[in-house]
Amino acid sequence: MLNVQDLSFSYGEVQVLRGIDVHVPAETIVSVMGRNGVGKTTLMNNIIGLLKPSSGSIQIEDRELVGVSTHRRIRAGLAYVPQGRMIFPKLSVEENLRVGLSARDDKKTQIPDDIYELFPILKEMGKRMGGDLSGGQQQQLAIGRALVTDPKVLILDEPTEGIQPNIIQQIGAVLRKLVEAQQMTILIVEQYLDFVREFCQQFYIMNRGEIVAHGETDSLSQGMIQEYLSV
Numbered sequence: 001m002l003n004v005q006d007l008s009f010s011y012g013e014v015q016v017l018r019g020i021d022v023h024v025p026a027e028t029i030v031s032v033m034g035r036n037g038v039g040k041t042t043l044m045n046n047i048i049g050l051l052k053p054s055s056g057s058i059q060i061e062d063r064e065l066v067g068v069s070t071h072r073r074i075r076a077g078l079a080y081v082p083q084g085r086m087i088f089p090k091l092s093v094e095e096n097l098r099v100g101l102s103a104r105d106d107k108k109t110q111i112p113d114d115i116y117e118l119f120p121i122l123k124e125m126g127k128r129m130g131g132d133l134s135g136g137q138q139q140q141l142a143i144g145r146a147l148v149t150d151p152k153v154l155i156l157d158e159p160t161e162g163i164q165p166n167i168i169q170q171i172g173a174v175l176r177k178l179v180e181a182q183q184m185t186i187l188i189v190e191q192y193l194d195f196v197r198e199f200c201q202q203f204y205i206m207n208r209g210e211i212v213a214h215g216e217t218d219s220l221s222q223g224m225i226q227e228y229l230s231v
């Protein structure tokens, strides 16, 4: 569904991604793990088109995305929940969701009901300012906003960072539901191993800009964890 092939990227002279291959099959949840600073966010920003790779290919359903604007990638079916959530603190919850609507092809002005079914809290809190929500609620809002464009592939960068365990579970359950009920495909940067084990079918581990391990989550070994993940 989403295929990244031999992707490289440099910030100026500093090469941060080296020949990355990541394949995300349709209707699966795939994790990207690795310590801080190894290039996970840089990879996601290349996939969504905020950064331009020096070489390599990014395809969604065999359609090449390198050279295509972020806006058009969203129309092609990608959606992004950036690290740190990046909701608008001075806009209401409802207004934050409407920002997502503006990226749609059609002239739809109603926030789809299924967003509120997935996250009832967003309905309850509709008139509240984004900045007044708890961290977990803001993360739910960020995911809701990404879903407003009705994506085929959802990309999330560390959605559980700094969030209470009960909301982490809710987020995981929503992602699973998106795959099962809406045939979504999900790529998730995640450092929280319990979450990966519970919700992700496959993993990739990055180290210094390279993929150093990947496989079924069941095959994630203690050796890999020690070498590439534990701090």
Ligand SMILES: Nc1ncnc2c1ncn2[C@@H]1O[C@H](COP(=O)(O)OP(=O)(O)O)[C@@H](O)[C@H]1O
Residues within 6 Å of the ligand: 011, 016, 034, 035, 036, 037, 038, 039, 040, 041, 042, 043
């Ligand atoms: N805007 C930037 N300019 C230069 N270097 C950057 C920039 N953003 C990140 N980096 C560097 O690129 C590397 C990868 O960062 P990042 O992709 O954010 O890692 P991760 O998400 O895995 O923590 C780090 O060494 C970081 O310092």
Ligand SMILES: [Mg+2]
Residues within 6 Å of the ligand: 040, 041, 042, 083, 157
């Ligand atoms: Mg990051």
